[in-house]
Amino acid sequence: MTGLFDGVFDHGPAAALTDDTAWLQALLDVEAALAHALADSGLLAPERADAVAAACTAARYDPGELGRAAAGGGNPVIPLVRELTARVREADPEAARHVHRGATSQDVMDTAAMLLARRAGGTVLSDLRALADHLRALARAYRDTPMPGRTLLQQALPTTFGAVAAGWANGLSEAADQLEHVLYHRLAVQFGGAVGTLASLGRDGPAVAAALAARLDLTEPVLPWHTDRGRIAELAAALGRVCGAVGTAAQDIVLLAQTEVGELVEEGGPGVGGSSTMPHKRNPVAAVSALACARQAPGLVATLLAAQIQEHQRAAGGWHAEWLPLTDLLRRTGAAVAWLRTSAARLRADTARMRSNLDATGGLALSERVTTDLAPELGRTEAHRLVTDACREAVDSGRDLVDVLAVNLEGVRSRGRIAALLDPADYLGSAGAFTDRVTGAAAGRTGPVAHTDSEEGAPTPDER
């Protein structure tokens, strides 16, 4: 981490696993594994392979110098092979003749990219799993805590904070599952030589490819994929989806932390998110940073998808156009997940505020339940008219709907009955049951459903 923006955009462990040193080591790991694979296939003496591998340490090379030299041929593998060969030659001239044997630059770059994705993606994955666990714990803890459900950013019916956290956890877990699938089943070795025929290895090409895959614990592909970029597209899509799941939760946190909502606070400790001059402000800095990272993903994914169209046996530009967006996408995704994990760790739920926000709409959200309760006696039309009038009266006068209905329905329903019908904690449907599915709570446990209106054929609470 040396950069001005790293604190924000390279948060978490993925940054160090995708920097210049990580790339360089991945490239060298491929060259070393190739030497060993040649030996495994009987094409090279094992001690020669060891001689090659001994020179494959990133610290012995200067990424800046290699970068400058890369301008000549258009990629950094060309000067790296030159340097590597020179270093091997010092120790074992015969081994030097077998450096990079059978391979083309793209073989090494692509395979190194897969290693990088496995390594950085692996840490993103474990961060994701830990984050989802944390959110599941929140879901368990707040399983029965009512809060306003909101549609189009307007309060609608009640839900629970448990269900909300369970929704975040589930989205992140499914995104993690997809990422895991790509990381452990789709990342494949690239080994095809100049045009994908491995001609210089005669009939030994496939054996070396298989040995290389085994050495690096990567998938062996059906055939070289120099211009079939489906694997990159799948990886990009999995990362883009992780960013979507992160962004959704982070956006919710930012919204719930609004001064006027106040249901969540990021408690960042001294110097974090607060302001000495504005003590009332509690900026959800971690969630904001997660959002800032996540929002960069769609454009990067689009670049990688567009770059899929590559010419003939190896592309003129489309391939090169992948390197930076892929690296950046890994970094941004890693930082997005790390920031959301930081945010989740800092999160404090204000359950009183959740309740008072719910109460602020004074039972209006649940007025349909009163209609349903009255319908059998008064007929549906009359029941609906009575309740609608009461709602309007409550809104216009600023009074609570309970109070208005207690007067208007005197002799028909008691105040207590009306209050029970309008109690949000009593109208949470399957929020608890759904939460339990995510948290893995005992299957038998059911949500806090008091009684159902279902036989009545209640009008559907559509957000029209």
Next chain:
Amino acid sequence: MTGLFDGVFDHGPAAALTDDTAWLQALLDVEAALAHALADSGLLAPERADAVAAACTAARYDPGELGRAAAGGGNPVIPLVRELTARVREADPEAARHVHRGATSQDVMDTAAMLLARRAGGTVLSDLRALADHLRALARAYRDTPMPGRTLLQQALPTTFGAVAAGWANGLSEAADQLEHVLYHRLAVQFGGAVGTLASLGRDGPAVAAALAARLDLTEPVLPWHTDRGRIAELAAALGRVCGAVGTAAQDIVLLAQTEVGELVEEGGPGVGGSSTMPHKRNPVAAVSALACARQAPGLVATLLAAQIQEHQRAAGGWHAEWLPLTDLLRRTGAAVAWLRTSAARLRADTARMRSNLDATGGLALSERVTTDLAPELGRTEAHRLVTDACREAVDSGRDLVDVLAVNLEGVRSRGRIAALLDPADYLGSAGAFTDRVTGAAAGRTGPVAHTDSEEGAPTPDER
């Protein structure tokens, strides 16, 4: 198909499965299935469900009118439910009270989108499979046909047309596998009611959701996914990847059909791709159209990925922003695949041209084989100097390398031996073996590898 651009962009069967009528029918199918699911769960008499279902025929509704009415509430489900309820009421007033019960607009839209994706995606998938089969047949037929391999659009070492077609087929097959996975394992029913709690169904919500999923043959999700758009992102990514695989093959066809290359021709029949005034032109119109469709995918995918960040229990804009890009992405992908299938069906390979293009570089591509052959006798350095000089002489004088070397190596190697070393058909490495893996040819069969240079530690044919 009614539009000016439909011939180009709505080619193939996916167009009709994603038009207004298809959308309308999908929405109605969800409402009908919901009525049946309520019945399956004991919440509605089966004959009432039948009464609802009886009104669920697209032809009875006017999409234009519904579209206009949708402006009021922001989505077409609201007026559709109104119209549907009115039609059901005519036949069965009691049944009418149960229309859309428990559901919110987004439940119906999202589930309908899944149905649409299944239907249109299903036809895309079978087109893809048929296309890959066709290309595999090409790969079998041209397994041993040498053609120039090209990197950075420059001729490099030889490959075979079989290997090229196998590469296209494999990319398309893997893209089809991913699409199939999404279509049959990830498309899930959406059913959560206003805020995802299914409150109006009391404790019966999950049972109805399960019945709905069974009725529509869609996955039952862990919990409602109103603002967890991972499924849409996965679907979009799978389609975007299909477009990449299509685009790669289409681009290659366009390049191989160039006047100066001429290795492939799209034979479109009278009036297709030709020109009466320019009889030498044979525009690969189908491949061009496939490319035109495929290139629209990355931007549409990016829109869908960016729309993943949705607020609270139901989003304000992000959700609505999905409808058209998702529909368009299904259409464009369907058309891209259909066009490439058309192109493949029209394709004629000019194997003589492949050979003459190969010969045009006069053996220069294979000069390294001569070096390798000479090295044991002359020493590597001297061998390399000799061959490099001959190459330069050949390029400068415009003579064939065989002729130059026959003179320069007189007494060292016969003309015949030199010609054999420089024969592209004899330097195809594992092209045949790789092709066989894709076409499923007998595992024992091996590629046309005559003899290997591998013990020599040949210099690597990197495309520097």
Next chain:
Amino acid sequence: MTGLFDGVFDHGPAAALTDDTAWLQALLDVEAALAHALADSGLLAPERADAVAAACTAARYDPGELGRAAAGGGNPVIPLVRELTARVREADPEAARHVHRGATSQDVMDTAAMLLARRAGGTVLSDLRALADHLRALARAYRDTPMPGRTLLQQALPTTFGAVAAGWANGLSEAADQLEHVLYHRLAVQFGGAVGTLASLGRDGPAVAAALAARLDLTEPVLPWHTDRGRIAELAAALGRVCGAVGTAAQDIVLLAQTEVGELVEEGGPGVGGSSTMPHKRNPVAAVSALACARQAPGLVATLLAAQIQEHQRAAGGWHAEWLPLTDLLRRTGAAVAWLRTSAARLRADTARMRSNLDATGGLALSERVTTDLAPELGRTEAHRLVTDACREAVDSGRDLVDVLAVNLEGVRSRGRIAALLDPADYLGSAGAFTDRVTGAAAGRTGPVAHTDSEEGAPTPDER
């Protein structure tokens, strides 16, 4: 408007100006103008040009049939010219021989696209201007109405609703200026013939091109721009920017309309945005729809920017890939602007709520002013300590800062002085002056700045 989603996505006048009929008429207008341009250049008798123009009425052609026929050659101009020629031939066989003379399909498509952009863009532009006027009127009306300024969605210092509306108006006006520049200075005629040389017109090409530009009131380009798509990129960018300006205002409206904020309401009248079952909900449907449209722009712009890279004299796919995204971008932008105009017309500001939201943070936002006021007497450090302690006490106890400070500063500052220092209406800086710049109020008028702290070197209110 015939589609299920048109009510939402084709709101406003741009939709009808970009539909199939509009495209068809634009294509025919180009053919008619070309005939006249040939006449203007002395290459065709004027009455022959009239005969061509007489057949150039969209109603005489079937877009669906042309669309189907377009599949053969890859674009709809080819069958249109065939049909047009046939119709002209009926009336004037000699004139028929001059239909489309000198032109290639792309000349007609590109020039028609320019006409379409001018026409649909022109209506977007006047909608934008009217919208900005409306917002400027709001800015004038609420010039001095304090409301909470919010950063990172947290209340910070006060601003005015006037300044907020002025900011929206200014962003939209600048976007309109850029769009106007593109529409009236950058939309150019395309006329180059098969490869941009106008060879079939001999040396008359440039004269015909100039006459064509004059006839259509489009710019005459320096040379044909078949594969130089800068004009399309500029148009796309201008539309994408309009969508950004619309989206920003729409997003703010949605946020300010939240149940817990309530500073703005979209009053949509019966059946619009409300809910009979949830009378407290007032969905800002128009702003939400504006957002939904605006969010589709970046992906469409990216497609058009990526399509700029076009091959040789006319592209294989990149050009075709522009037609739908460009049309969609015009439609989405038109609808976004129209929806925001609808939203603005429905908007009601709740100034009491603005004030009570401000008061809810009890003066904390302005605590720095007390520090500044005390510093000369008590020294900066002591002043800061005193005020910070009071802020913490107020937050912890839930009391108003005025009350806490009135006690803590007894004998140092009067309650009235403290209240004045903490009055948000008295700390609006240049909000009024900035608003006046946008509304064009008398230059002499200044904002409600009571007294300045500037000599004191107040600590900067950075949002740390």
Next chain:
Amino acid sequence: MTGLFDGVFDHGPAAALTDDTAWLQALLDVEAALAHALADSGLLAPERADAVAAACTAARYDPGELGRAAAGGGNPVIPLVRELTARVREADPEAARHVHRGATSQDVMDTAAMLLARRAGGTVLSDLRALADHLRALARAYRDTPMPGRTLLQQALPTTFGAVAAGWANGLSEAADQLEHVLYHRLAVQFGGAVGTLASLGRDGPAVAAALAARLDLTEPVLPWHTDRGRIAELAAALGRVCGAVGTAAQDIVLLAQTEVGELVEEGGPGVGGSSTMPHKRNPVAAVSALACARQAPGLVATLLAAQIQEHQRAAGGWHAEWLPLTDLLRRTGAAVAWLRTSAARLRADTARMRSNLDATGGLALSERVTTDLAPELGRTEAHRLVTDACREAVDSGRDLVDVLAVNLEGVRSRGRIAALLDPADYLGSAGAFTDRVTGAAAGRTGPVAHTDSEEGAPTPDER
């Protein structure tokens, strides 16, 4: 330049003007200018401003440390102001109290971004101008050199290499004009304080803003633009368009350099683009690298356009999401232009190959001219039949069209007349005239138009 990929992606001078040091210096330049602007407005003694400015040297700060500290508040300005204040305090404690006065972090970041854009964009602009000049020189030199015009990558009618180079130059010049407009008229100072009211400066805010703009030679905006990101969108669009113009030319170069086309070669000198083992390969590495850079632009622009939608007075994530994409877009554009300039400098046109490629289609492209020539004598229908038959005969038999027609038209037209009609150098229309418009050649000079067919009403050479 320290990175592994810098040689490819940070080619040219823009890289050094957008690195960490450049960013840091730009931030400090804003703080220094702000101190001077306060002095200019009479709010600070000039010597205090000098004391602040004296500490504003990037070398005195550690970007890595600032970056790490930025994580706390979400942006690097917060720790930078802390560090800067500390350094100023050492020299002048009173001056230290005025550091960053009136400003918020975003004011400094946004204004610094404008400075960075001006500086890096300025060097991109002069590279662009030099590149366009170079291409104009090519256009002049090859004004009358015929080469095949190609549509859909098929040979169509002839054009000239001069016209091709003029087309590239014109596209780049127009892109440069747009970039210049943005750089010198749209880059504005940002100065609004916490919520855009400049409240802490009382009524002096606008004066300080004006002084700041003057000091930095940036535009003074109508009002603070914290959440009106139109300027960023315009800048991004201008850069995205430059990349399109670069990509188009680079793509053409790559295509013209194909082994089978060979009309252009990048002569890179030893070690550049060539291969010791494949002496026939001449990789157009510079054009490929230009393409690789240019193709990354659309995704980055889309990210910036999508980030335009920012909340309230300062955004939660959207703003932060701009920093890296904007920096990367400047770098990629700079590298794209620099690479194309490198490519252009290396370019060698093979005019003999242009001619032989033209001749390879044996006059078929110009067959319409023979029809036109015969029509007055034989009637149009008969003329067309005769020529079409001859074309088919030529294609089927592989003979030259001249030879076929010389036989078939014996007695009607001489072989010489036929050869003249089919001579591509004689059918270049306005290629020369268009080229002259771009190169600024004497207005009187006209293209090589021998005689015109125009009175005949030649059939239009549409690329059907």
